[in-house]
Amino acid sequence: MWGDIAIAFLLAFITAFAFTPGTIKLAKKVGGMDIPKDNRRMHSKPMPKLGGLAVISGFLISAIYLLISLSIEGTIDLFGEEQYALKLLGFLIGIIILGGTCFIDDTKGIKPLVKLAGQLAAAIIVVICGIKIEFLNIPFISTLGLSEPFSIIITILWIVGITNAINLIDGLDGLSSGITMISAISLLIIFALNGSPMIAIVLITALAGAITGFLPFNFNPARTFIGDTGSNFLGFTIAVVSILGVAKTYTAIVIVLPVIVLGLPVFDTLFAIIRRIVKGKSLKAVFQADKGHLHHKLVKKGFSQKEAVLILYGISASFGMFAIILFESGPWKALSFALMVVAVLGIGYKELFKLKGGEKTMYRCMACGYIYDPAVGDPDSGIAPGTAFEDIPDTWVCPLCGVSKDMFEEVKD
Secondary structure (H helix, E strand, C coil), rough: CCHHHHHHHHHHHHHHHHHHHHHHHHHHHHEEEEECCCCCCCCCCCHHHHHHHHEEEEEHHHHHHHHHHHHHHHHCCCCCCCCCCHHHHHHHHHHHHHHHHHHHHHCCCCHHHHHHHHHHHHHHHHHHHCCCEEEEEEEECCEEEECCCHHHHHHHHHHHHHHHHHHCCCCCCHHHHHHHHHHHHHHHHHHHHCCCCCHHHHHHHHHHHHHHHHHHHCCCCCCCCHHHHHHHHHHHHHHHHHHHCCCCCHHHHHHHHHHHCCCHHHHHHHHHHHHHHHHHHHHHHHHHCCCCCHHHHHCCCCCHHHHHHHHHHHHHHHHHHHHHHHHCCCCHHHHHHHHHHHHHHHHHHHHHHHHHHCCCCEEECCCCCEEEECCCCCCHHHHHCCCCCHCCCCCCCCCCCCCCCHEEEEEEE
């Protein structure tokens, strides 16, 4: 098994890493560029946003190669009782439908409801081909078998919900891709410990490898974005594979583990839905983008993009570790781990914000004395508030005297 995991990861990694530069060139040719049109954007210059195509390519090439190899070896029976061939076909069709819809969105732009329709179509195809949540865990009570109609509804809601959850946190360089990678690795460990189907282990490993190959181009300062094509693919894939990984496991704890692993995007999305409905006083407000996500709040507090992303990586990893410990060692050790994490976060939060609030770092032009304040940015030059000095493009110049960025010195307020 571990040899197959290593091959799946490396093949996906190499493919995504090799293909990403090509997606940058493609984005410039077909208009797949993210133009900073409003203050929600954290970047100040047009950025290619078709990096998701490299991730999808890495995932598919790795998964198809491993599944064919394992089928020939007899490790996986694609046409047996579980009907994996049909399920994989539905999964592939779902990727094509969702990928095509989001590619149009990345290059031409479409309305949110049209994209939602694509997500629903992809989820419905997956369900028709046999991938369903058949059991529902009610914590501390029981695990319930679901009726066919309820099973279908829950599965579609899960797939569409997680797809949007990953898409909504795609607001900083490397955020959605990094959090999905951490979640995928956490699920891989759980699947391996749980004796989950080999097909789920291969797919989650290929996903982790493809993201890892793309991340060097996406981490701050990013050379390309994953785009809606990529972020929707990440959410869709991890939602579907998580179902495959626990489909035949009836243990209550195991069924709820994917929800815990994906805790950060899930809770951020739930809060976003509630916040938008309350603020907009209408269900239509759910589709109105805002700057209330957790990553936006961290940047507003004075953290740079890189710092905010690393903080959220840590939170996501904590959710993953909690899920693994809960499965492997039981609820009491998991609770002990959670309490220690809360204590560390409490101390760290206090010290970090004391540092941020007590000693504010700004940057002074050595030629004319102009002060750049990261909290204010330079809106006239397209530098959004909250942009750290190191995140400013090297082409930026002092708005007063025109000298280059390297003529600024750090000062403490």
